[in-house]
Amino acid sequence: MSVMDSSRFPTFCCDRSDYQQLIEEQCRTLELPEPNSAAVDVSFALAQKVSELINLKQKIPFSDFMQQALYAPGLGYYSAGSYKLGAQGDFVTAPELSPLFGKTLAQSIMQAFEHTQPVILELGAGSGRLMCDLLRQLEVEERVPETYYILEVSAELRQRQQQLLKAELPHLVTKVVWLDKLPQSFKGVIIGNEVIDAIPFELLMKTEHGLAQGFVKYNERGFSLEFHVTDYSRGWQKRNFNSYSMWPEGYLVETSELRNDWMRTLMESLEQGCVILLDYGYEQEELYSPYRPQGTLQCYYRQRKHSTPLALLGLQDITCSVNFTQLAETAQQQGSDILGFTSQALFLTLSGIEQFVAQAQDSDTIAGLSVAQQLQTLLMPAEMGQTIKVLGLSKNFSGTLSGFKSL
Ligand SMILES: C[S@@+](CC[C@H](N)C(=O)[O-])C[C@H]1O[C@@H](n2cnc3c(N)ncnc32)[C@H](O)[C@@H]1O
Structure with missing residues (x-):
């Protein structure tokens, strides 16, 4: 019997029409709009691929499932052709919401250029909106970088960028260079908005037997999650968070070695300069508080949020909040300094967002939002203002950024 022979395993939606029904049922339960037939085709192909992977091992860690759901070549959420970002997509990020974001971030970048090479590396550039807004503003300020590098894992998004x-800044096309991997020794400014939360993670649950790790299986009803105590989950329990004993049974938590590895290689790659990372997240103590028993996993589909990651395979985004304490410690182990850690609201305010508001009043509305609404979403605590944090890191860098000034 070949290893790919699935006869020993329950049949998973071999039939396209069964799969259609399953998706319809998921949409009804979660009160989500139904995807079109072409989207279901892609999801069906991905479901077959994932079930083959499960056949090899009987179950796969949640992080492997998420890797496939988001990045399986040609089929995953970020690798297939559907439109994800912006008002027409599944969720709106700060650059998609307002040009105020890029204009303000450009101020920090110009400050950094005083102390490093005028070179930018953007990680996970999405639709390319932030790249265009930054380049446009830096051109106005006569500080166009020597090179604007982009590292993007999705071939489809790279094409969109x-x-x-080409459409917005054809005269700057030669300034932008796409990379396949991190440079060996980078000097300049590295930026990333909502990239870390798109890196796969594990699900852990406190059970009567201790901390257990989430694995994905399947049966004729679709994918399912089950938890087992493993060396990995025992290792996490041994790290002995202050709050572990206070967690109730059933407490869910997300952890990610991949995010840690990502940070390690990022800081190895930085020789001199600084890094500005913006993402949903918390310091560890707050993230693992006993008052957050359901964890922070979120799925986004057509501007709606829910927390059922096994549904709508490849058609929805899957994220969780970033553990900034762990990432900052990893960065420090690689010899980097912490430039600052603050909320998006404070960072943008101290970087001078106000100066751009008056100019922007005359411009068109974006995503159906007026400039006042854009500002509110960027700054209000319950919106992006407090939930998104900004971590600044540096190496061999003597400058400071006004966004991280203490008040
Ligand atoms: C949530 S989107 C954010 C896009 C954009 N930065 C924005 O703010 O609109 C996440 C982006 O990160 C990319 N990505 C995910 N993992 C990555 C990695 N390890 N390296 C580079 N890009 C990555 C995705 O393909 C996507 O472009």
Whole structure:
């Protein structure tokens, strides 16, 4: 029997029409709009691929499932052709919401250029919106970088970024270079908005037997999650968070070695300069508080949020909040300094967002929002203002950024 022979395993939706029904049922239960037939085709192909992977091992860690759901070549959420970001997509990020974000971030970048090479590396550039807004503003300020590098894992998004650049700033096309991996020794400014939360993570649950790790299986009803105590989950329990004993049974938590590895290689790659990372997240103590028993996992589909990651395979985004304490410690172990850690609201305010508001009043509305609404979403605590944090890191860098000034 070949290893790919699935006869020993329950049949998972071999039939396209069964799969359609399953998706319809998921949409009804979660009160989500139904995807079109072409989207179901892609999801069906991905479901077959994932079930083959499960056949090899009987179950796969949640992080492997998420890797496939988001990044399986040609089929995953970020690798297939559907439109994800912005008002027409599944969720709106700060650059998609308002040009105020890029204009303000450009101020920090110019400050950093005083102390490092005028070179930018953007990680996970999405639609390319932030790249265009930054380049446009830096051109106004006569500080266009020597090179604007982009590292993007999705071939499909890379193409969109190239198209947007060509359409909006054709005279700057030669400034932008796409990389396949991190440079060996980078000097300049590295930025990333909502990239870390798109890196796969594990699900852990406190059970009567201790901390257990989430694995994905499947049966004729679709994918399912089950928890087992493993060396990995025992290792996490041994790290002995202050709050572990206070967690109730059933407490869910997300952890990610991949995010840690990502930070390690990022800081190895930085020789001199600084890094500005913006993402949903918390310091560890707050993230693992006993008052957050359901964890922070979120799925996004057509501007709606829910927390059922096994549904709508490949058609929805899957994220969880970032553990900034762990990432900052990893960065420090790689010899980097902490430039600052603050909320998006404070960072943008101290970086001078106000100066751009008056100019922006005359411009068109974006995503159907007026400038006042854009500002509110960027700054209000319950919106992006407090939930998104900004971590600044540096190496061999003597500058400071006004966004991280203490008040
Ligand atoms: C949530 S989107 C954010 C896009 C954009 N930065 C924005 O704010 O609109 C996440 C982006 O990160 C990319 N991505 C995910 N993991 C990555 C990695 N390890 N390296 C580079 N890009 C990555 C995704 O393909 C996507 O472009």
